[in-house]
Amino acid sequence: MEGSYQALNDILVVLFNDIMDIEQEAIITGEFRDITNNDMHIIEAVGVDEPQNMSSIAKKLSVTMGTLTISMNNLVKKGYVVRQRSEEDRRVVYILLTDKGVRAYRHHEQFHHEMIEAVVKNLDSEEKDILIQALVRLKNFFVDYKARHDA
Numbered sequence: 001m002e003g004s005y006q007a008l009n010d011i012l013v014v015l016f017n018d019i020m021d022i023e024q025e026a027i028i029t030g031e032f033r034d035i036t037n038n039d040m041h042i043i044e045a046v047g048v049d050e051p052q053n054m055s056s057i058a059k060k061l062s063v064t065m066g067t068l069t070i071s072m073n074n075l076v077k078k079g080y081v082v083r084q085r086s087e088e089d090r091r092v093v094y095i096l097l098t099d100k101g102v103r104a105y106r107h108h109e110q111f112h113h114e115m116i117e118a119v120v121k122n123l124d125s126e127e128k129d130i131l132i133q134a135l136v137r138l139k140n141f142f143v144d145y146k147a148r149h150d151a
Contacts, residue, residue, distance in 0.1 A: 026111050032104050034078050040108050042071055043080060043101055051084065051094035080104060 024037045032040070045060045046052050058068045072095065075081045080101035086092035097105060120128055 023111065027108050031100070032107060035075070035080065035104070039071060039075055039080070040104060042068070042075060043097065043104050044108055046081060046095050046097055046101070046105075048097060048102055048105055051096050053092060053094055057095060075101075 020037060027040055028035065028037060035043075042057065042061065045057045054065060054068060054072070057072075058065050061068065072081065072083075076083065079098055081095050081097055084094045084096055086094060119131070123131065
């Protein structure tokens with residue numbers, strides 16, 4: 001157990017320490033040099049499917065409305081998102097990606113696709129299922145840990 005514990009600890013520590021830096025280097029390039037990794041995750045939360053309101057985006061990202069508003073103002077200025085009032089209820093404001101925002105979204109999506117492909121490339125379906133189960137347990141640990149410590 002000790003050897004596998006240490007191996008898992010080393011892998012997870014390296015992954016958590018490096019993943020944001022590596023993603024930053026891979027994604028924040030060329031046309032998208034004017035935003036941060038955090039901005040890119042906001043763009044991802046806005047998505048390309050349905051218009052989102054600020055509260056749903058804030059909830060997805062687990063941030064306050066104030067924090068999101070500051071970031072969103074910067075993304076509007078940089079041309080990645082626009083605000084649009086609802087036709088049905090003028091009090092409701094939706095956030096939509098501009099063409100530039102959609103390009104950034106697709107760029108980010110491509111990085112994630114390449115990352116997943118690299119992870120599962122040589123795994124058979126049973127190994128993929130085991131990996132998914134292990135990562136779900138890890139995700140649940142973080143969800144439970146956050147809930148216990150935010151209370």
